[in-house]
Amino acid sequence: MSVLLEVKDLTKNFGGLAAVSNVNMHLDDNELIALIGPNGAGKTTLFNLMTGQTVPSAGSITLRTDSGVQVLNGRKPYKIADMGLARTFQNIRLFKELSVLDNVLISMTSKNKEGLVSSLFRLPAFYKTEARLVKEAMDLLKIFHMQDLADTTANNMPYGAQRRLEIVRALATKPKILFLDEPAAGMNPEETAALTATIRQIQQDFGITVLLIEHDMSLVMNVAERIYVLQYGKLLAEGTPQEIQANQAVIDAYLGGGV
Numbered sequence: 001m002s003v004l005l006e007v008k009d010l011t012k013n014f015g016g017l018a019a020v021s022n023v024n025m026h027l028d029d030n031e032l033i034a035l036i037g038p039n040g041a042g043k044t045t046l047f048n049l050m051t052g053q054t055v056p057s058a059g060s061i062t063l064r065t066d067s068g069v070q071v072l073n074g075r076k077p078y079k080i081a082d083m084g085l086a087r088t089f090q091n092i093r094l095f096k097e098l099s100v101l102d103n104v105l106i107s108m109t110s111k112n113k114e115g116l117v118s119s120l121f122r123l124p125a126f127y128k129t130e131a132r133l134v135k136e137a138m139d140l141l142k143i144f145h146m147q148d149l150a151d152t153t154a155n156n157m158p159y160g161a162q163r164r165l166e167i168v169r170a171l172a173t174k175p176k177i178l179f180l181d182e183p184a185a186g187m188n189p190e191e192t193a194a195l196t197a198t199i200r201q202i203q204q205d206f207g208i209t210v211l212l213i214e215h216d217m218s219l220v221m222n223v224a225e226r227i228y229v230l231q232y233g234k235l236l237a238e239g240t241p242q243e244i245q246a247n248q249a250v251i252d253a254y255l256g257g258g259v
């Protein structure tokens with residue numbers, strides 16, 4: 001597998017606090033990687049750096065693209081999203097008054113700008129494109145068992161369904177890398193187990209790379225091929241789930257022998 005995204009000596013200071021400090025990591029093609037660490041370890045800051053929401057203090061983030069390796073630091077989040085990086089947030093960010101289907105279509109249409117004239121004049125091509133997008137959206141919703149909720153207002157769905165819709169919206173942009181920030185937060189054990197299976201399925205079926213932040217250790221150990229552990233902004237360990245579970249520094253610092 002070759003490196004898709006590479007982080008080198010990445011640092012982010014907030015005043016005197018180094019939220020992320022000299023971190024090196026790589027995300028390879030079609031991998032499922034977890035990022036774990038105690039509260040305040042710098043996980044979300046690292047996500048924000050990679051997806052352009054936060055500008056690094058030092059270091060670099062590069063992405064392999066069809067037109068060579070591109071530097072991501074300094075680019076706006078929407079440019080980075082256009083390059084194939086999609087994410088969800090810890091707090092849900094949906095168009096709460098819109099239907100489930102419209103929430104997904106909005107993510108898709110940002111990548112379908114070519115039909116401006118036909119959409120302005122409602123030419124046949126507009127209806128053709130619309131029918132294709134609706135079918136694609138419904139296919140994505142089916143994967144998450146949400147096809148029957150297509151007409152439901154997002155706000156009227158249970159919390160777990162809203163979180164699943166966030167993932168569908170991120171997938172609708174056809175990303176190369178999907179960043180999931182605590183996708184199972186607030187879900188019950190059955191919902192978490194179902195979500196674990198779905199995350200693995202989409203990573204394999206779509207051939208994409210997934211990086212997830214997660215506190216639920218059973219989800220992490222079941223789903224991840226590789227794990228990075230952060231502590232006080234620094235990388236404490238990297239390895240397979242088995243290696244991480246046996247790593248004494250990780251056990252001492254974070255897992256407390258409970259895994």
Ligand SMILES: Nc1ncnc2c1ncn2[C@@H]1O[C@H](COP(=O)(O)OP(=O)(O)OP(=O)(O)O)[C@@H](O)[C@H]1O
Nearest residue numbers: 014017018019037038039040041042043044045046
């Ligand atoms: N915009 C900011 N301004 C100042 N300090 C910040 C900012 N964002 C994060 N921090 C600080 O940086 C540190 C890392 O925070 P971060 O949210 O990245 O950790 P985390 O590992 O994602 O934590 P959690 O698991 O609780 O979500 C914390 O001490 C936090 O208070």
